[in-house]
Amino acid sequence: MNTKELIEEAKLAREKAYVPYSKFKVGAALLTVDGKVYHGCNIENAAYSMCNCAERTALFSAYAHNDKAFTKLAVVADTDGPVSPCGACRQVISELCDKDMPVVLTNLNGDIKELTVQELLPGAFSPEDLNG
Ligand SMILES: O=c1ccn([C@H]2C[C@H](O)[C@@H](CO)O2)c(=O)[nH]1
Numbered sequence: 001m002n003t004k005e006l007i008e009e010a011k012l013a014r015e016k017a018y019v020p021y022s023k024f025k026v027g028a029a030l031l032t033v034d035g036k037v038y039h040g041c042n043i044e045n046a047a048y049s050m051c052n053c054a055e056r057t058a059l060f061s062a063y064a065h066n067d068k069a070f071t072k073l074a075v076v077a078d079t080d081g082p083v084s085p086c087g088a089c090r091q092v093i094s095e096l097c098d099k100d101m102p103v104v105l106t107n108l109n110g111d112i113k114e115l116t117v118q119e120l121l122p123g124a125f126s127p128e129d130l131n132g
């Protein structure tokens with residue numbers, strides 16, 4: 001699957017967003033090494049801090065299906081420029097995806113920014129940091 005197709009998958013994922021509070025729909029599509037695609041959408045809650053972003057939904061869904069090897073992540077929202085993932089998602093992406101994996105950030109106008117996982121969060125806290 002190419003990047004354009006993965007972006008279309010992210011747009012389909014976005015339509016599944018549950019966003020009664022922000023009304024801000026975000027979609028993510030995560031491609032596995034086997035060519036499978038996991039959708040992620042943001043899912044909000046009346047207890048606002050429980051809201052989960054699209055990027056983490058996609059990653060957690062893949063993990064729940066025992067898929068842990070990924071080749072690309074696309075994220076889309078209705079933003080002026082390419083959507084910018086939050087800090088929490090950057091941290092989770094940096095632990096669960098290869099540091100050189102491309103992350104494609106886009107919007108409904110077709111603006112695209114492609115970064116590696118490492119570029120998305122330079123200096124991320126990592127599992128190695130737990131070893132002192
Ligand atoms: O990259 C992003 C940025 C924000 N959100 C969600 C969280 C919340 O539901 C809404 C507004 O912040 O958008 C995402 O899912 N991904």
Ligand SMILES: [Zn+2]
Pocket residue numbers: 053054055056085086087088089090
């Ligand atoms: Zn996030």
